Amino acid sequence: MDRLEASPATCFWGFLDPDLDPVLSVSDGTELTIEAVSHHAGDAPDLMMDDGIRALWAGIPEAERAPGVHVMTGPIAVAGARPGDTLRVELLELVPRLPYGSNCAAHWGLLYDRFGKERITIYRLGEGPGFSETARPEFGYDFDGRDRYDVPGFVTAPDPRRRTPFGRAVEVAVRPHLGVMGVAPAEPGRRSSIPPGPFGGNVDNWRFGPGATVYYPVSMPGAGFYVGDPHFAQGDGEICGTAIEASLGVRLRLSVVEGFPVASPVLETATHWFVHGFGADLDDAMRMAAELAVDFLVDHGGVTADEAYSLASVAVDVGVTQVVDGTLGCHAAIPKSLVTPPA
Numbered sequence: 001m002d003r004l005e006a007s008p009a010t011c012f013w014g015f016l017d018p019d020l021d022p023v024l025s026v027s028d029g030t031e032l033t034i035e036a037v038s039h040h041a042g043d044a045p046d047l048m049m050d051d052g053i054r055a056l057w058a059g060i061p062e063a064e065r066a067p068g069v070h071v072m073t074g075p076i077a078v079a080g081a082r083p084g085d086t087l088r089v090e091l092l093e094l095v096p097r098l099p100y101g102s103n104c105a106a107h108w109g110l111l112y113d114r115f116g117k118e119r120i121t122i123y124r125l126g127e128g129p130g131f132s133e134t135a136r137p138e139f140g141y142d143f144d145g146r147d148r149y150d151v152p153g154f155v156t157a158p159d160p161r162r163r164t165p166f167g168r169a170v171e172v173a174v175r176p177h178l179g180v181m182g183v184a185p186a187e188p189g190r191r192s193s194i195p196p197g198p199f200g201g202n203v204d205n206w207r208f209g210p211g212a213t214v215y216y217p218v219s220m221p222g223a224g225f226y227v228g229d230p231h232f233a234q235g236d237g238e239i240c241g242t243a244i245e246a247s248l249g250v251r252l253r254l255s256v257v258e259g260f261p262v263a264s265p266v267l268e269t270a271t272h273w274f275v276h277g278f279g280a281d282l283d284d285a286m287r288m289a290a291e292l293a294v295d296f297l298v299d300h301g302g303v304t305a306d307e308a309y310s311l312a313s314v315a316v317d318v319g320v321t322q323v324v325d326g327t328l329g330c331h332a333a334i335p336k337s338l339v340t341p342p343a
Contacts, residue, residue, distance in 0.1 A: 002032035006052065006073045008059025011037070014068040014152055016191050016201060018184035018220050022077035025222070030078075031092070031253045036178060036230040037071045040245035042155035043102035043120045050098065053247065057153055068193030069152040070180050070202065074226030078254050081223040086257040087183055087216045089225070093251040094176040094210050099125040101135070101232040101246030107148045108324050109241035118143040120156070121166070123232065123244045125174065134171035135232055135244060139163040175233045177209035178250065179243060182265065183216045184224030193228070195327035196278055198264040203276060204243070204322040205267065205331055206234040213268040215260065225254060238322040263292065273300075273334040278327050282320065285330040289318055293332035300339040311338055 002024070004010060010023045026032060037056060041048040049057075056071070081087055105119045106112070121140040126132025141162045143149055182200020185191060196203045200216050208214060216223070227250055234243030267274035275296055277288030293316050297308035315338060321329035 002026060002030060004032060004034045004073060004076070006035035006037045006056055006071070008056060011056060011060065011071055011073050013039070013060050013065040013071050014193055015066065016185055016193055016199070018186070018188060018224060020075050020184070020224065022075050022222060022224070024074075025077040025079065026254060028078060028080045029253065029255045031251070033249055033251045034073050034227050035097070035247070036073055036227045036250050037247045038101070038230055038245040039069050039071045039152050040102040040104060040242065041247060042153055043104065044100060044122050044158065045155050046158045047100040047122065048098055048102065048246065057155070062151060062153070065152040067190070070193040070228045072180065072193065072226040072228035075184060075224040076226070076254070077222030078225060078256060079222075081218050081256045082221055083219055084261070085218040086260050086262055087218050087223045087225060088255045088257045089181065089214045089216070090253040090255075091178075091208065091210055091212050091214070091250070092253060094131070094230075095249040095251075096125060096131060096176070096232070097247040097249060101244035102242070103240065103244050104143070104149060104242045106241030110237075110239040110323050118149050123172070125232065131174055131176055133174055135174050136169065136171050137166040139165050172233055175206045175209060175231075176248060177206050177231050177234070178227055178248075179204045179229030179231050179234070181208060181214065181227045182225070183218060184220050186219035194325055196276075196325060196329055197327070200265045202229060202325050203265055203329060204234065204238055204325060205274070205276070205329075206231070206236070206243070207267055207269060207274065211270065215257065215262045215266040215268070217262050217264070237320050238324050241324050266296075271336055273336060273339060274331045275334070276321065277330045277332070280327065282323070282328050282330065285328045286318060289330040289332040293318070293334055296334060297338060302340060
């Protein structure tokens with residue numbers, strides 16, 4: 001099985017660009033493991049950085065981490081993927097690289113105007129190998145290394161005196177997933193990694209985890225697949241600015257699908273199909289998700305548009321994916337019982 005390690009030679013930081021050369025080419029149906037590294041590892045470098053991550057920080061200068069913030073591993077070219085095809089990504093297993101993760105209540109968070117500061121909270125997985133069912137907040141500190149947390153990968157020197165233990169024992173459900181995953185955008189040129197779009201990217205749906213399958217519209221030969229922004233857990237909304245940001249190993253399978261066109265990322269779980277809408281505000285994101293849900297029911301449910309509109313109102317759940325990525329996101333959950341799965 002192929003393995004793609006995260007290094008200065010295999011990662012790009014803060015941007016998406018369809019002109020990037022692939023760092024790996026694989027055949028259709030390949031299973032491989034990819035290292036995904038959190039750009040927040042510097043929030044607790046003594047706990048969230050190892051030699052490989054430190055080498056990545058040293059090998060990609062701060063000036064090259066722009067205009068966005070995320071560390072991406074890739075791109076990967078998939079043989080046979082052509083514009084108009086669909087890339088299927090089966091997420092088979094996620095493994096924690098280190099047992100610690102960081103949550104940043106940031107200046108881009110929804111309630112920054114209420115708190116007026118940025119704060120880091122460090123979480124630890126439960127004891128034992130692999131993923132536990134829960135993670136526990138260990139300590140927090142107010143971020144003051146800069147006027148604002150505006151340098152991707154900023155490293156805060158550990159200072160036990162400033163690390164305030166969390167007020168009481170709390171456990172949160174672990175939902176390992178990838179906040180960023182997708183294919184090369186159709187538009188040429190470098191763009192920020194922060195706003196999601198039809199190509200995927202920073203969708204921030206916590207359901208993009210083990211056992212899920214995600215479908216992306218291919219816009220260039222080879223697809224240009226990448227992963228990044230790994231998370232231990234996140235709630236719908238991601239309201240303070242981030243999830244529990246942490247580095248993961250990702251085992252997945254990449255294959256090309258014909259005859260199943262998608263306009264933006266489509267997620268398949270054991271029980272539902274999810275379509276994703278994006279917009280400058282939640283009204284726009286909600287409308288896009290609703291339109292895509294109706295279209296999906298027409299295309300795969302054997303119903304008319306009128307019938308799909310009714311089903312979408314009585315059986316489809318529309319929710320807020322995230323409100324902190326500049327371009328906001330909504331998702332619509334379509335029960336599998338309403339549609340015919342693709343061949």
